[in-house]
Amino acid sequence: MSEVRVRFAPSPTGPLHMGGVRTALYNYLFARKNNGTFILRIEDTDQTRFVEGAEDYIIDSLKWCGIKIDEGIYEGGSYGPYRQSDRKAIYRQYADMLVSSGDAYYAFDTPEELETMRGESEKDGNTFIYNAAIRDKMKNSLSLEETVWKKKLEDGEPYVIRYRMPENEEISFEDLIRGHIVVNSSTLDDKVLYKSDGMPTYHLAHLVDDHLMKISHVIRGEEWLPSLPLHIMLYRSFKWNPPLFAHLPLLLKPDGKGKLSKRDGDKMGFPVFPLFWPYGETAKGYREEGYYPDAFVNMIALLGWNPGTEQEIFSMDQLIESFSIERVGKSGSRFDPEKAKWFNHQYLQKKENDVLAMEFREFLRARGYQCDIVRIESLIALVKERVSFVKEIWDQTDFFFRAPESYDQDVIKKRWKEETPAQLMELRSVLDSCEEFTAEATELTVKSWIEKKGYNMGVIMNAFRLVVVGASRGPHMFDIIGWIGKDETLRRIDNGISVIGKK
Ligand code: GLU
Numbered sequence: 001m002s003e004v005r006v007r008f009a010p011s012p013t014g015p016l017h018m019g020g021v022r023t024a025l026y027n028y029l030f031a032r033k034n035n036g037t038f039i040l041r042i043e044d045t046d047q048t049r050f051v052e053g054a055e056d057y058i059i060d061s062l063k064w065c066g067i068k069i070d071e072g073i074y075e076g077g078s079y080g081p082y083r084q085s086d087r088k089a090i091y092r093q094y095a096d097m098l099v100s101s102g103d104a105y106y107a108f109d110t111p112e113e114l115e116t117m118r119g120e121s122e123k124d125g126n127t128f129i130y131n132a133a134i135r136d137k138m139k140n141s142l143s144l145e146e147t148v149w150k151k152k153l154e155d156g157e158p159y160v161i162r163y164r165m166p167e168n169e170e171i172s173f174e175d176l177i178r179g180h181i182v183v184n185s186s187t188l189d190d191k192v193l194y195k196s197d198g199m200p201t202y203h204l205a206h207l208v209d210d211h212l213m214k215i216s217h218v219i220r221g222e223e224w225l226p227s228l229p230l231h232i233m234l235y236r237s238f239k240w241n242p243p244l245f246a247h248l249p250l251l252l253k254p255d256g257k258g259k260l261s262k263r264d265g266d267k268m269g270f271p272v273f274p275l276f277w278p279y280g281e282t283a284k285g286y287r288e289e290g291y292y293p294d295a296f297v298n299m300i301a302l303l304g305w306n307p308g309t310e311q312e313i314f315s316m317d318q319l320i321e322s323f324s325i326e327r328v329g330k331s332g333s334r335f336d337p338e339k340a341k342w343f344n345h346q347y348l349q350k351k352e353n354d355v356l357a358m359e360f361r362e363f364l365r366a367r368g369y370q371c372d373i374v375r376i377e378s379l380i381a382l383v384k385e386r387v388s389f390v391k392e393i394w395d396q397t398d399f400f401f402r403a404p405e406s407y408d409q410d411v412i413k414k415r416w417k418e419e420t421p422a423q424l425m426e427l428r429s430v431l432d433s434c435e436e437f438t439a440e441a442t443e444l445t446v447k448s449w450i451e452k453k454g455y456n457m458g459v460i461m462n463a464f465r466l467v468v469v470g471a472s473r474g475p476h477m478f479d480i481i482g483w484i485g486k487d488e489t490l491r492r493i494d495n496g497i498s499v500i501g502k503k
Contacts, residue, residue: 004036404470467496
């Protein structure tokens with residue numbers, strides 16, 4: 001294979017959807033696997049859709065995912081500039097080239113005129129297509145006398161440049177994922193290549209850039225497949241060799257019906273964007289929801305690509321090693337929010353306890369709790385297997401940090417017996433006499449006391465848990481009291497007895 005050069009070419013029109021991140025990822029994996037170059041090109045020719053902050057968001061998202069840009073607006077490179085608005089001066093000459101060769105033409109129809117025609121066609125039950133069948137009836141440099149259209153140009157009348165799509169020609173091409181495709185040119189319209197605002201459209205700009213930037217493979221979303229016949233025609237008109245194409249399948253909603261959208265995420269409570277989007281209508285991000293970037297990357301990598309084995313956990317290096325376009329499927333991939341959590345669970349389990357302790361310490365600090373890192377680490381060991389996110393450690397351990405403010409009524413009803421307060425008072429003095437207040441020592445002492453007295457172990461332990469935790473949850477009781485210490489344990493027993501009291 002000749003030098004592999006791929007690009008991710010987002011338009012900065014808002015936050016980058018996770019489908020877009022997947023496109024970037026597949027390009028990146030493909031580049032790394034083939035010792036190629038990964039380029040980030042910002043496609044901002046549509047000024048009406050430009051959104052402040054979106055460009056930085058895209059770059060920050062890639063960075064968070066560990067997708068490293070080789071050539072781009074900040075990295076530079078030999079084929080820059082890498083932002084289309086900075087390349088504005090380049091495009092016009094290419095549009096002109098096509099006009100001179102007869103493959104494109106000037107069109108003077110105003111937006112209002114086009115709207116009227118569209119409306120009339122619809123009234124007759126037809127769709128209006130600006131193509132070979134009607135272009136002679138329109139106002140353009142093919143239908144008008146040369147003197148007339150030249151005069152219009154001289155007078156500065158607004159115009160666009162349209163591609164002259166030939167009539168009834170078979171356009172055939174290959175897609176690396178979809179195979180051989182044939183489209184009849186009569187189904188296509190004369191697309192605008194250059195707009196009256198002096199900017200190229202996507203079709204012209206991306207194609208010129210892909211050519212000038214020596215892009216070898218265009219890997220992009222399926223939504224661009226319908227435009228591919230036009231692009232193939234443009235390559236032909238320019239007499240340029242086209243790159244190879246791979247159109248990735250859509251990311252589907254969890255129920256598999258249609259494209260995954262922000263609304264699905266809002267409805268079901270999962271993010272569809274990598275990072276929190278802070279502008280206008282804000283949106284959740286995987287990062288802020290507590291996902292690890294490697295878990296997120298692993299998860300999206302498998303939405304559309306399958307390794308051909310049972311393996312599910314892949315580091316970035318393993319993805320690079322295993323990735324191939326041949327193993328990307330044609331049909332859409334259903335996004336499963338539960339599976340996303342599962343991936344994070346797996347990655348969290350692999351983290352060392354001291355690393356998790358540091359992450360959880362930040363969480364605690366933000367909530368005003370200070371705690372020794374070694375003590376936090378011992379807590380992590382108790383609950384790690386039950387959590388998928390660092391923030392869930394709090395749900396499992398809040399009672400280590402604060403005494404219960406209330407007691408679960410259902411548990412009281414079920415577990416608080418008449419003899420409970422007296423038994424807990426006895427337990428209190430048994431614990432008070434423990435010299436060494438570790439989990440092991442207290443367990444031994446308490447259990448032998450229960451046995452000696454012939455008490456019911458379950459009755460005592462359930463009530464004990466209720467006063468210490470406030471509910472019937474949490475890890476091993478003696479681990480809890482070993483951690484919170486003697487004074488706090490005795491205080492909680494006292495408080496529980498006085499609040500729940502005689503029921
Ligand atoms: N700017 C286009 C987009 O936003 C790029 C499509 C392509 O990769 O050619 O998706």
